[in-house]
Amino acid sequence: MLQIEIWINMKVRFAPSPTGMLHVGNARTALISWLFTRSMGGEFMLRIDDTDRLRSKDEYEVAIESGLKWLGMDWDLKARQRDRSDIYESKIEQLKVAGRLYPCYETPEELDLKRKSQLSRKLPPIYDREALELSDDKIKAYEEQGRKPHWRFKLNHEAIIWNDMVRGEIKFDGKDLSDPVLIREDGSPLYHICSVIDDIDYEITHVVRGEDHVSNTACHIQMFEALGAKAPIFAHLPLLSDKEGGKLSKRIGSLSLKELQDDGLEPLSVVSLMARLGTSDPIEAFCDIKTVIDNFDISKFSRGTPKFDPDELLRLNAKILHEREFDEIKPRLIEIGLAELDAEFWNIARPNIEKLLDIKDWWNVAKNPVTPIIEDSEFIEQALELLPECPWSKDTWKNWANAVKAKTGRKGKQLFMPLRQALTGMDHGPELSELLLLIGYDNAKERLQSHKKAA
Numbered sequence: 001m002l003q004i005e006i007w008i009n010m011k012v013r014f015a016p017s018p019t020g021m022l023h024v025g026n027a028r029t030a031l032i033s034w035l036f037t038r039s040m041g042g043e044f045m046l047r048i049d050d051t052d053r054l055r056s057k058d059e060y061e062v063a064i065e066s067g068l069k070w071l072g073m074d075w076d077l078k079a080r081q082r083d084r085s086d087i088y089e090s091k092i093e094q095l096k097v098a099g100r101l102y103p104c105y106e107t108p109e110e111l112d113l114k115r116k117s118q119l120s121r122k123l124p125p126i127y128d129r130e131a132l133e134l135s136d137d138k139i140k141a142y143e144e145q146g147r148k149p150h151w152r153f154k155l156n157h158e159a160i161i162w163n164d165m166v167r168g169e170i171k172f173d174g175k176d177l178s179d180p181v182l183i184r185e186d187g188s189p190l191y192h193i194c195s196v197i198d199d200i201d202y203e204i205t206h207v208v209r210g211e212d213h214v215s216n217t218a219c220h221i222q223m224f225e226a227l228g229a230k231a232p233i234f235a236h237l238p239l240l241s242d243k244e245g246g247k248l249s250k251r252i253g254s255l256s257l258k259e260l261q262d263d264g265l266e267p268l269s270v271v272s273l274m275a276r277l278g279t280s281d282p283i284e285a286f287c288d289i290k291t292v293i294d295n296f297d298i299s300k301f302s303r304g305t306p307k308f309d310p311d312e313l314l315r316l317n318a319k320i321l322h323e324r325e326f327d328e329i330k331p332r333l334i335e336i337g338l339a340e341l342d343a344e345f346w347n348i349a350r351p352n353i354e355k356l357l358d359i360k361d362w363w364n365v366a367k368n369p370v371t372p373i374i375e376d377s378e379f380i381e382q383a384l385e386l387l388p389e390c391p392w393s394k395d396t397w398k399n400w401a402n403a404v405k406a407k408t409g410r411k412g413k414q415l416f417m418p419l420r421q422a423l424t425g426m427d428h429g430p431e432l433s434e435l436l437l438l439i440g441y442d443n444a445k446e447r448l449q450s451h452k453k454a455a
Contacts, residue, residue: 010042012206014068015049015195018060021256022067024308025210025240028274032237033208034073035275035296045202046075050082051194067257071267072289079202081194088189091197091227092182095153100226101182103149104131105142127152127178151183153193153223160218165235166301167211172218180219192216196223204232208298211236237301238278243309260313264355268292269317278306285319318354332356338363348434365424366438372447373421380422382407384448390441397433423447 014030016022022030037044046068050056068075081088095101106114115125131152134142142149157175164170182193199207214236224231241247260270268286275292276283279300286292321329326343333341336356341363349362364370374380386403388396404419405411421427423444429435436444 009203010037010040010205011045011203012037012042012208013045013047013199013202013204014208015047015198016064017049017052017055017191018057018064019052019055020060021258022064024255024257024260027067027071027257027270028240028277029209029237030068030073031071031271031274032298032301034068035293036206036208036235036298038293039296039298042205043076044074045077045079045204047078047198047202048080048082049191049195050080051189051191053082053188056082063258067261070257070261071271077202079198081198084194084198087201088194088197092151092189092193095182095193095226096151098226100154101151102131102154103139104152104181105134105139105147105149106131107147124176125178126176129154129179148185148187150181150185152179153182153219153226155179155219155222160221162217162221162231162234165206165233165298166238167214167236167303170214170218172215174218174222177215177218180216192220193223196220196227199232200224200227200229206235207232208235208237211238235298235301238303238305240277240308241305243307243311245305245307255310264357265313266317266320266356268320269313272316272320273313277308278302278304283312283316285316285323287320287323314354321353321356322350324350329356333359336360345438348430348438352428352430362429362435365426365429366435366440366443370425370447372423372425372450373427374418374450375421376418379408379410379418380448383419383422384445387441387445387448392437392441394433394437397436400436401432422450 012033014033016026016030034044036042046065048061048064050061092101111127114128118125131149132154155174155177157173160172160174162170180190180192182190184190198204217234217236221231257270261267268289271289271292272286273283275286275296279297280302281295281300286295326346329346333339333346336359338359341359345363345366346359349359352362353359383400383404386400386407388400401415401419405415408415416432417427420429420432423432423436423439439447
């Protein structure tokens, strides 16, 4: 009955740290969290985890929000951890009184030496709880030296078990984990305890995050219990790999959402890829966010490592653009300086673009001066003599090509490629039967005559 109640009052959060730009891995987690929430009719919360005061910056927070909105995401509630210091202090004091937080006086150098010693003896680098044995005199001596304690959470040495929505049943034993540091030497709380307190206060029912947090989750579950709360339901997603299945390169691994946006990608191409990457469903291009939501099922995500291929983004991007009607795209064409571009031009050129800005190339080919490629001036001269007079129609290209074929004896690629190169300066593009009409008689004649000027 409790499980049903949780799902009825479902609330999911995405909690980025504003210490840098939102990269593709975190954007994927955000999107999956949001799609999951919206597909289930739940509430979605954006929580800015800015306990790291030195590295957190307002411009990163702005960029994170901008990136999420670009993807089509919204949120029902927003909060910042920096506004909740008093609440954290109250809960932390509660844990201290209960004996679940204890002070430790080791320096970073001393802790590092302990870890190295344990590893050299083939022991796991787990904190030995030496601080629990400190006498009052030893503590006084440390404090007289000017040492400030950091505070660790005392894990119960017992089984920690939960049913993960992606990984199934997960088991840890408290004795196999290090007591995590929750309070820094300067008294500021770390991510772990603030996150747990926030999840309790905001009644978060589900947490979606990367599999690199699995061991953190084991510790967090005991923190929830120590604060008298039930832990949320967790879903730990496998981290992205490159297209060969290896670790993401530094270049791709740090690829930010802003870079994808600046690169001219359609947001729905990113959504289409991330919504299906790592699931049993085929990746397909979605043209509206509602369809993505309606077809989303978090249970289809597997433990297998998903392969992130930037080329796949381009394929999806092109397919989405090829489905766009002129009325949908017109405002954006105006934004990029192509107010004169009409529906006829869009319908002819769109099958040949990967990104919207590519349409400028075909506009320039059709309407602006180009540098023709003419390797056989005699053939082009013959073609020029046969160029039909106006008015032109959809049959103009066929009639002209047939006439040139009859006069020169050329056919196939030997006929079409020199004409394409002379007319466009390129060896690929839209069908010449349609492109010729966009180029027009005057431009076509001038380009075919260019070999005379060069001579």
